[in-house]
Amino acid sequence: MAPRVRERSPYVELQRDQWRELRRSTPLPLTAEELDRLRGLGEQIDLNEVAEVYLPLSRLINLQVAARQRLYEATTTFLGEDAHGTKVPFIIGIAGSVAVGKSTTARILRTLLARWPDHPRVDLVTTDGFLYPRAELVRRGLMHRKGFPESYDRRALLRFVTEVKSGAEEVRAPVYSHLAYDILPGEEQVVRRPDILILEGLNVLQPGPRLTVSDLFDFSIYVDAHTADIEQWYIERFLKLRHTAFSDPASHFHHFANLPDDEARAEARHLWKTINEPNLIENIRPTRPRATLVLRKDADHSINRVRLRKL
Numbered sequence: 217m218a219p220r221v222r223e224r225s226p227y228v229e230l231q232r233d234q235w236r237e238l239r240r241s242t243p244l245p246l247t248a249e250e251l252d253r254l255r256g257l258g259e260q261i262d263l264n265e266v267a268e269v270y271l272p273l274s275r276l277i278n279l280q281v282a283a284r285q286r287l288y289e290a291t292t293t294f295l296g297e298d299a300h301g302t303k304v305p306f307i308i309g310i311a312g313s314v315a316v317g318k319s320t321t322a323r324i325l326r327t328l329l330a331r332w333p334d335h336p337r338v339d340l341v342t343t344d345g346f347l348y349p350r351a352e353l354v355r356r357g358l359m360h361r362k363g364f365p366e367s368y369d370r371r372a373l374l375r376f377v378t379e380v381k382s383g384a385e386e387v388r389a390p391v392y393s394h395l396a397y398d399i400l401p402g403e404e405q406v407v408r409r410p411d412i413l414i415l416e417g418l419n420v421l422q423p424g425p426r427l428t429v430s431d432l433f434d435f436s437i438y439v440d441a442h443t444a445d446i447e448q449w450y451i452e453r454f455l456k457l458r459h460t461a462f463s464d465p466a467s468h469f470h471h472f473a474n475l476p477d478d479e480a481r482a483e484a485r486h487l488w489k490t491i492n493e494p495n496l497i498e499n500i501r502p503t504r505p506r507a508t509l510v511l512r513k514d515a516d517h518s519i520n521r522v523r524l525r526k527l
């Protein structure tokens with residue numbers, strides 16, 4: 217069946233069986249063991265989904281990286297500059313709610329894209345490193361707004377992406393720890409002239425009155441699902457975290473480690489209803505129309521629909 221093109225729409229919507237055909241002959245460069253290491257807590261993805269959903273995506277992005285380079289060279293020709301050999305990092309943004317599975321998407325995509333010989337250097341940076349440190353959040357009265365746009369140092373984030381895209385030799389990003397619930401002083405992630413940078417975070421598609429990171433994206437992905445399903449995933453993950461991350465005495469959430477199921481559920485639901493759902497509805501979901509690609513998940517986490525911005 218041919219993909220359905222909506223009249224007068226910049227988007228094309230594809231069911232999974234249509235999308236998977238677009239893999240063409242792209243090989244699957246991933247083993248089940250490698251996928252086990254990339255899968256986040258509570259995620260269900262298997263190699264079949266990598267083949268049917270992520271390989272077509274990897275092929276599309278590979279084609280676009282080459283096209284973007286030619287576009288850059290057109291501008292340098294116009295300016296009378298010599299672009300010979302200058303490669304501009306291709307920037308991919310990945311947005312979506314807390315607990316929707318962005319990190320798993322980002323890690324799988326990173327691994328697949330790095331296996332193309334024409335762009336082997338793929339770096340992944342999450343925007344939580346650009347959250348203000350806890351003391352600054354307290355000073356600004358934002359401790360209950362963590363993950364909202366104003367809880368990030370957006371100027372530092374824009375500077376970071378601009379420097380990477382400008383070809384700086386080394387660019388440094390701060391590092392956030394869920395365990396400490398804070399930025400780790402003195403720790404940094406160093407990015408050295410990647411072919412592709414993936415920037416993953418709740419708010420990466422936010423528009424702004426001035427230039428924002430989304431203006432520097434060459435491709436963007438919104439990971440989408442029904443709000444009620446994401447709430448369910450958030451609560452289930454919270455219950456599981458009691459036995460993993462929260463069980464570490466150093467964890468900010470250690471006091472939740474021994475909560476019985478019903479109390480843990482109530483706590484998770486409270487965090488969801490007071491912080492993460494309002495952020496999804498007020499800030500994150502409104503950015504969905506801006507994404508180049510929307511991956512739509514069903515209640516069992518499987519991706520069954522894809523919306524591509526064609527124009």
Ligand SMILES: Nc1ncnc2c1ncn2[C@@H]1O[C@H](COP(=O)(O)OP(=O)(O)O)[C@@H](O)[C@H]1O
Pocket residue numbers: 256257312313314315316317318319320394395457461462469
């Ligand atoms: N309180 C926590 N302690 C430890 N790890 C966490 C905590 N909350 C979230 N994580 C982990 O952080 C990562 C990012 O989570 P999140 O921001 O909800 O995005 P997503 O689920 O879309 O990847 C996930 O791998 C998740 O398992």
Ligand SMILES: CC(C)(COP(=O)(O)O)[C@@H](O)C(=O)NCCC(=O)O
Pocket residue numbers: 314342343344345362363416417418419487491492
């Ligand atoms: C750290 C986060 C803000 C996500 O950051 P991102 O990398 O998406 O910018 C989020 O995962 C988080 O911890 N939110 C706080 C509320 C909660 O724990 O549910």
